[in-house]
Amino acid sequence: MSRTTEEAPKSTRLSSTLRRRELVEHATRILNEQGLEALHVTALAQRAGVSRPLVYRVFPTREDLFKAVLEDFVRDMMERFQRGLVKVLPGTVATLTRAFIDASFDTIQAKGAASWSMLDPRSVSPDLARISSELLATELEPWLDKLATHLGVPKRRAQNQLTIIVAAGRAAVSGWLDGSCTREEAAFDATQAIAGLMTAFTGAEVPAGAPRSKRRPPESHYRRARTPRA
Helix, strand or coil: CCCCCCCCCCCCCCCHHHHHHHHHHHHHHHHHHHCHHHCCHHHHHHHHCCCHHHHHHHCCCHHHHHHHHHHHHHHHHHHHHHHHHHHHCCCCHHHHHHHHHHHHHHHHHHHCCHHHHHCCHHHCCHHHHHHHHHHHHHHHHHHHHHHHHHHCCCHHHHHHHHHHHHHHHHHHHHHHHCCCCCHHHHHHHHHHHHHHHHHHHHCCCCCCCCCHHHCCCCHHHHCCCCCCCC
16 A cells, blocks of 8 residues: 555654653754744644644643743753853852853854743733733742842842842844854853842942831842852
């Protein structure tokens, strides 16, 4: 019997964990090569050489796939950061910041810049922006608590300051991605910007009427940056 020219793709039998990882890797490649609009179930099934129903079993919706790609990027970045911390502990604000910047850059080089760009909610559709915002907020939550303690400010103010710090870091990374500066120059700029903001925030005057418990701790409190824990 002759084989038809439109047979369903055959897939190697993998565990659910390995299959999910494989699909995320293919999805990341599509994202980097063709952009977000090209990332859909049919394209992923064709790239991975599997059936559409199989992709739907792993990722019931496009939002599930989008979230999985971002989670994979963030997880890789945080693992690299944790390994980098070992080399700089106990560290200063500048050395801890540089460890995080280097981890971000290494992850971008390993997985491409598309996922990094999508962590900025402004770069995606409203529906996907919600997922991006929620994931970023979850990853930053441990830093938010420590930042509030470190700066001696209410958590709501620390949230605003953390947003400013993240924006400064993203601006420096963008310079590397668009080719206007080298990786080393961008890393230096990002480290200087973030460390400078941290120093500025610790030296800022407390608004009039702030409760005494919220006032800035003694200067000795800031001589050594506290170690963030994921």
